[in-house]
Amino acid sequence: MSRSIPFLASLATLFAASWLALVAAPYLQLGRLTPATDSASGATSPSLLSGPAVEGQRVYAANGCASCHTQQIRPLPAADLARRLGPRPTVARDFLREQPAFPGNLRIGPDLANAGALASDPNWFHRHLYEPSAATPGSNMPAYRFLYRLRKITGQPSPWAISGLIGPHAPPPGYEVLPTAKAKALVAYLQSLKRDYPLPEAATGPAQPITP
C-alpha cells in the first residue's frame, strides 16, 4: 500500500470535520427554516417575492449590486440601529425568499436591507438608477442608463416614462426615457426590500423612519 494513503486519509478526515461543522450543520439548522406565522393575523413573514421581484433579484446579481451594498443590519455594538437603517437586526430567516442571499460585505453605497422604505414611488428608484448624481447629489454610484432607452414621443407620452430627470442626461424636448424590463424588475426587487416585519428571534424596536 502506498505510504501516501494514510496521509491523504488523515487530511480528508480533517477537512471532513470542518465540512460537517460548517456546511452540514448550518444546513440542518438553517436550511429547514420556514416563514414565521403571526398568530393574530395568520400572515407569514417574510412574504414571497412577486414575479417581477424574482427577476429583479437576477438583475441585482448580474450587475454585482452586492459588491457595493449590504443587506444586513447588525446588532449593537455596531451603529446600524442607531443610524436607523431598520427597526431590528437582520437574521437568517430574512433571507428565506432570497435566491441567492445578498448579505454583502462592503458599504461603498448604503445598506439596502430596507430599500423599499426609501420611497413608495418607483419613479424615485428609476431616477436614481438612470442618473444617480443628479437624483442624489454626492452619490458615487455609476449610472445604469444601459437599463433604459431614450425614445421619441409620438402621440401620448408613455405612462412608464421617467419624470423629473435633470442633469446632462435628461431627455431633450420631445423625447422620453423608458425603463427596460430589467430596470422594472430591479426596481420591483428593491421596493420589495422591507424587513420591518416581526420575527420571533429578532426583537423589533419602535417604528422609525428609514434614511439613506
Added chain:
Amino acid sequence: MTAHPLRLPVLFLFAASLVWLVFAAACHALAGAELVFPQLSGDSGALTFGRLRPAAENALLYGFLSQAGMGAGLWLLARLGRRAEKIWFLAATTAFWNLAVLAGVSSIFFGQSTGVPGLEFPPSVSVLMLLSFLGFGLAILDEILRRDTPLYLSESLVAGAALCFPWLYGTANALLIWFPVSGAAQTPLVGWFQTGLLWLWLVPLALASAAYILPVAAARSFRAPAAATAALWTLFLFGGWTGGSHQAGGPVPVWIVTAGIAAALLLPIPAILFADNFLRLPTSPDTATIRLGLLGLALAVIAQALGPFCSSLLRFTDCQLAAETLNLGSLTLIFLGSLRWILPRLSLRPSPRWPVTLAVGALGLTILAYAIGGLIQGLALAQPDLPFMVSLDRARPFRAVAALGRLMFLLAVARCAWDFARTSLPTAQPAPQETRA
C-alpha cells in the same frame, strides 16, 4: 543541461497565468478609479464597478493564483518525484481550465453572474472548471500514490491543496449554484468557501513553492522538520474553520462565529511554525520576492486574527478591500517570485528582470490607503448623526491614492508579462550568452 520534460505544459500554465494577472490588474485599476470617478463606466454595463470587481477577483483567483500554483506544484512534484514524463500529458489538460476562466469572466461582463462572491461563474462554467481540474488532480494523485517514500513537505502541501479544492469548489457550487439551498442557510456556506479557498487551496500551494524553493536556493534543509510537519497539519486543521470569523453580527448562528474566531486566533500557530523554518534559512537575493510575500501572508494571518475584534467599526468599510489586497497581493508576490525562480530552470534562459520593487510598493500603497481610508470611513459610520455621504467623502481621497497604487501594480505586472514573453517563451530569441554556451 537539457530542457525539462515538463517545460511546455508548465510554461503554458505560467504564460496563461501571467495574462490573467495583467487582465485582473487592469480590471482592478479601472474599478479602483471608478470608486473615485464613477462616471468612468460611461453608458456601458460591462464596465460598471459591480461587474469589473468580480471579473477582476475571479481572474485573479482562478486565472492567476490557482493556475500559477498548479504550474509550480506540478513542476516541483516532477522534480522531487523524477517522473515528469509520466504526468506532462495530464498537465496539458489544464488548458481547458483557461477556457473555463475565459467563459466565466466573459459571462460576468455580459451580465450572467450568479452574484455569489467567489462563485460568480455560471453553472455550466463551474462544471467545466471542475472537469478541467481533473488534469491537475489526477496528475498529483498518480504521483503521490506511486510514491513508496515519505512525501516532502512541499509535496504534502500540494497534495493537501489538490484534495481540498474539488471538495470546496464542488460543495459550494452544488449547494449555492447548481441546487441552491434556502437563502437562510447560504451566508455561512459562502464564508466557509471563501476562507477555505484561501487557507486550504491558495495558501498551501504558495507555501509549497516556498518550501521547495527557499531550501534549494539556500542549499540547506529545514532546521526544524518536525515543526514544519506540525505547521502543515495545523494549517489544514484551523484553515477550514475560519469561515465565521468575519461574520460577527451577521445572519449566521453565533456558534459559527465563535468557532471562526477561535480558528482565526489559532491560525498564527502554523504561521509561527512555518516562519521558524523559513527564517532560519540563509537569505538569497533570488528569493527576496517570495520572502516579501511570506511576510505579507504573516500580516494577513494577524489581520485575520484581529479582524473580529474591530468588526463593529471596520466591517463593511474599505478595510475589507485592504484585507483582500493583503491576502491576494501576498500570494501574488509568492507566485511571481516562484515563477521568476522556476522559469530559467524551465526555459534555460536567464532569470527575467521583473520590477518587484514597483509591485511591492504598489501593493503597499494600495493596502495602506484602503486601511487608513477604511478606518476614517468606519469612524464616520459609527457616528449616527453623520449622513452616510460624509463617510464616502472622507474615504474618497484615500480611494484615489489606492487607485494610483492599483495603476502602479498594473504597470509592474504588465512589465513582468512582457519580459516573460520576450525571454522565456519557446519562440523568444535566445540571449547572447546562451548562444555562446
